Amino acid sequence: MPLIPVTLIKRDGAAALVEWTDGERQRRGTVPIETVTPDGVDADVLAAAIPYGEPWADVIEGIDPAAEQELKQRGTWTVDDVLKEPARAQNALQRAWVIPVFKEMVEYARKKSKRD
Numbered sequence: 001m002p003l004i005p006v007t008l009i010k011r012d013g014a015a016a017l018v019e020w021t022d023g024e025r026q027r028r029g030t031v032p033i034e035t036v037t038p039d040g041v042d043a044d045v046l047a048a049a050i051p052y053g054e055p056w057a058d059v060i061e062g063i064d065p066a067a068e069q070e071l072k073q074r075g076t077w078t079v080d081d082v083l084k085e086p087a088r089a090q091n092a093l094q095r096a097w098v099i100p101v102f103k104e105m106v107e108y109a110r111k112k113s114k115r116d
Contacts, residue, residue, distance in 0.1 A: 003040035017052055025065075026072045028052035053077035067096035 006018040016033040029049025035041050056068040074092035082089045
C-alpha cells in the first residue's frame with residue numbers, strides 16, 4: 001500500500017499519535033512508532049490505527065460531519081479540548097453553521113433585490 005504523509009503529534013514509548021488527511025477529513029490515530037517514516041505511514045497501518053478524539057457527529061445531535069471537521073481543524077478533538085478552550089469549540093461551530101447560513105442569506109438577498 002502507498003505511504004500516506006502524516007504529522008507526528010506525540011510519541012509515547014512504542015506508540016505514535018499521528019495526524020493525516022483522508023480525502024477532506026482530518027484524522028488522528030495511534031500507530032506503532034516503527035511504522036512512522038519520514039515519508040509517511042502505510043495506508044493499511046493507518047486504516048488499523050486506534051482512533052483519537054471524539055466522533056462528534058455520532059455523539060452530539062445536530063453536529064454533522066462538516067461541523068465535526070471544523071471542530072477538528074480548529075483543534076477540538078477531545079472532551080478535554082472542549083473543557084480547556086470552550087471558545088475555540090464555539091468558534092468552530094459558528095464557522096461551520098453561521099457563516100455558511102449567512103452567506104446563503106446574502107446571496108438570497110442579492111438575487112431577490114435584482115428581481116424587485
